[in-house]
Amino acid sequence: MLENMLSNLNDNQFVRNYKRMWPLAKPFWPAALLALLICIPVGALDAVIALFLKPYTDVVIVGKNMESPWYIPLLIVGFTTVQGLLNFASAYLNAWTGGKLTMSLKSKLADKLVELEPAFFDKSTSGEVLFRFNSDAELSCSGLLGNLKSFLTRICSSIALIGVLFYNSWQLSIMAIVILAVAVAPLTRVKKLLKKLVQKNNIYVSQLNSMYTETFSGNRTIAAYNLKNSQKTRFDSLLAHVFQLSVAMTRRTAWITPFMHFVISIGLGLAIALGSWLIVSGRITSGNFVSFLTALLMLYTPLKNITNVAVSVQNSFLAIDRVFDILDRPVAITDKSVCAAMPQELESIAFDHVHFGYTGGSEVLHDITMTIRPREMLALVGNSGGGKSTLASLLPRFYDVTGGCIKINGTDIRDFRLQELRQNIAYVFQDNFLFEGTIRDNILLGDPKASASDVENAVRSAFLSEFIAGLEHGLDTYIGERGVLLSGGQKQRIAIARAFLKNAPIVILDEATSALDNKSEAIVQQAIDNLMKDKTVIVIAHRLSTIRNAHRIAVINEGRLVEIGPHDALMQKPAGQYRTLYETQFKTRSMDV
Numbered sequence: 108m109l110e111n112m113l114s115n116l117n118d119n120q121f122v123r124n125y126k127r128m129w130p131l132a133k134p135f136w137p138a139a140l141l142a143l144l145i146c147i148p149v150g151a152l153d154a155v156i157a158l159f160l161k162p163y164t165d166v167v168i169v170g171k172n173m174e175s176p177w178y179i180p181l182l183i184v185g186f187t188t189v190q191g192l193l194n195f196a197s198a199y200l201n202a203w204t205g206g207k208l209t210m211s212l213k214s215k216l217a218d219k220l221v222e223l224e225p226a227f228f229d230k231s232t233s234g235e236v237l238f239r240f241n242s243d244a245e246l247s248c249s250g251l252l253g254n255l256k257s258f259l260t261r262i263c264s265s266i267a268l269i270g271v272l273f274y275n276s277w278q279l280s281i282m283a284i285v286i287l288a289v290a291v292a293p294l295t296r297v298k299k300l301l302k303k304l305v306q307k308n309n310i311y312v313s314q315l316n317s318m319y320t321e322t323f324s325g326n327r328t329i330a331a332y333n334l335k336n337s338q339k340t341r342f343d344s345l346l347a348h349v350f351q352l353s354v355a356m357t358r359r360t361a362w363i364t365p366f367m368h369f370v371i372s373i374g375l376g377l378a379i380a381l382g383s384w385l386i387v388s389g390r391i392t393s394g395n396f397v398s399f400l401t402a403l404l405m406l407y408t409p410l411k412n413i414t415n416v417a418v419s420v421q422n423s424f425l426a427i428d429r430v431f432d433i434l435d436r437p438v439a440i441t442d443k444s445v446c447a448a449m450p451q452e453l454e455s456i457a458f459d460h461v462h463f464g465y466t467g468g469s470e471v472l473h474d475i476t477m478t479i480r481p482r483e484m485l486a487l488v489g490n491s492g493g494g495k496s497t498l499a500s501l502l503p504r505f506y507d508v509t510g511g512c513i514k515i516n517g518t519d520i521r522d523f524r525l526q527e528l529r530q531n532i533a534y535v536f537q538d539n540f541l542f543e544g545t546i547r548d549n550i551l552l553g554d555p556k557a558s559a560s561d562v563e564n565a566v567r568s569a570f571l572s573e574f575i576a577g578l579e580h581g582l583d584t585y586i587g588e589r590g591v592l593l594s595g596g597q598k599q600r601i602a603i604a605r606a607f608l609k610n611a612p613i614v615i616l617d618e619a620t621s622a623l624d625n626k627s628e629a630i631v632q633q634a635i636d637n638l639m640k641d642k643t644v645i646v647i648a649h650r651l652s653t654i655r656n657a658h659r660i661a662v663i664n665e666g667r668l669v670e671i672g673p674h675d676a677l678m679q680k681p682a683g684q685y686r687t688l689y690e691t692q693f694k695t696r697s698m699d700v
């Protein structure tokens with residue numbers, strides 16, 4: 108019956124999931140094994156009390172003899188004490204191994220999380236990430252170990268109690284076991300009943316997580332657009348879904364326990380009837396019957412608990428499936444097995460018939476061919492959504508080209524080690540991310556080993572000195588999560604200082620489109636000029652001053668490179684796209700200021 112239950116519980120999933128988790132548990136397998144071995148005596152000792160009731164009943168209650176069984180109460184207390192101590196050891200070892208396992212799984216997941224390519228994050232929500240990398244990991248490990256522990260304890264306890272049953276009367280035992288088998292049969296259906304609901308529930312919980320992070324990050328937009336009510340409605344509707352699901356889950360599973368109770372009460376009735384006959388006919392003693400009944404009643408608890416365990420085991424298994432979905436997922440952008448060495452001196456960056464489309468979308472960049480010379484400053488201009496940021500993001504391989512290739516000194520960038528390639532590029536984004544911490548922490552990200560004077564230098568070059576001097580804690584000022592305590596221009600200059608410290612030969616700068624006032628713009632511009640000195644620069648230009656400084660300008664319209672050349676040459680084309688763009692966009696913008 109037990110074997111049946113085990114296999115019914117989850118076909119091959121049981122073995123498969125433990126196999127998958129095994130490499131994680133391997134480093135501390137002795138502790139894990141000990142934790143599990145302790146379950147055997149903890150479970151089996153349950154039977155001792157039932158077993159001792161036989162001599163006690165026969166000798167004391169029926170035989171009225173006080174002499175021999177004096178030790179029984181002592182033994183019961185003794186065994187219970189031993190069981191208690193073992194229970195403690197088991198709980199401790201379980202918490203320890205469970206904690207270790209969770210830690211290593213989460214750390215493995217975190218490795219994966221930082222390794223995954225931007226396309227993964229494009230497709231996921233923050234709620235999903237939280238759920239799958241955090242909650243699922245917890246559910247997988249603690250659920251799995253804890254469940255295995257209770258499972259083993261219950262099974263050992265059941266086996267020992269069944270032993271007591273047979274010791275007392277095989278006829279009664281066979282009957283009892285048939286009835287118990289009927290009672291626990293519905294457990295095998297739990298998995299199917301739950302799977303869909305659990306999956307749905309997880310989707311809602313992920314959405315809820317996302318709602319929380321969205322409300323957090325978007326709080327100003329919510330306030331500005333009076334979205335409080337609609338946001339609240341979305342919350343409420345999700346919460347209602349979660350509630351309905353949990354009710355549905357209970358409805359589908361809660362009948363199992365009462366059903367088991369019912370079947371078992373029939374069993375008890377039959378046992379009493381058959382037992383009485385067996386006693387009267389002299390086949391068993393009264394002690395046998397009392398001991399049998401006690402064991403049968405005690406057997407009910409572990410068997411019933413196996414139901415709950417079966418449900419949690421299912422949940423753990425579903426979580427493990429999801430976790431390994433992520434862990435087994437190949438990382439799209441990685442190193443080749445043999446990598447070319449990154450050249451010391453940059454000679455050229457060549458886009459060679461580059462095509463690119465985001466996964467699931469249509470092509471964004473079409474057949475772009477151009478070569479950037481060392482220490483050249485190339486400005487990318489063009490219509491919004493035309494593909495400038497996309498083009499720039501291909502160089503550090505945030506995404507890989509879908510056609511053609513990008514070469515540095517004639518070598519495909521996919522042949523370089525990713526880390527080395529990115530080490531050679533300093534990227535200042537349109538919207539720069541600052542991490543929670545101080546200004547210094549954020550600048551040091553450019554080069555964690557930089558000396559204090561290097562940092563000072565970067566601060567000066569990014570025109571931050573004056574701003575920092577005015578702060579009470581200077582460079583050690585805490586800037587809040589995502590740098591919320593700073594202005595747009597300040598954030599950008601911190602990002603520039605960071606890029607400065609990195610001192611990479613290639614600089615990619617996606618200029619912020621948000622209008623800065625005249626003075627800040629001039630300051631940011633000077634900071635940018637400093638950053639670009641002696642570097643090969645691709646700048647996505649939104650400012651007249653930037654394109655004026657550029658050696659050449661590439662116009663990207665609707666994903667195509669339509670013109671490339673120096674400002675003067677492009678301006679001479681009578682109906683040139685750059686000329687039109689310059690006259691409508693840059694010139695007027697500069698007049699606005």
Ligand SMILES: Nc1ncnc2c1ncn2[C@@H]1O[C@H](COP(=O)(O)OP(=O)(O)OP(=O)(O)O)[C@@H](O)[C@H]1O
Nearest residue numbers: 229465468471489490491492493494495496497498
């Ligand atoms: N992560 C993404 N996933 C899918 N599509 C994207 C993604 N990022 C951008 N796109 C799409 O690719 C196209 C080019 O976008 P891109 O950001 O490169 O334009 P851009 O030229 O930088 O525009 P802007 O001047 O407004 O910054 C757009 O149609 C955009 O919708």
Ligand SMILES: [Mg+2]
Nearest residue numbers: 495496497537
């Ligand atoms: Mg852009």
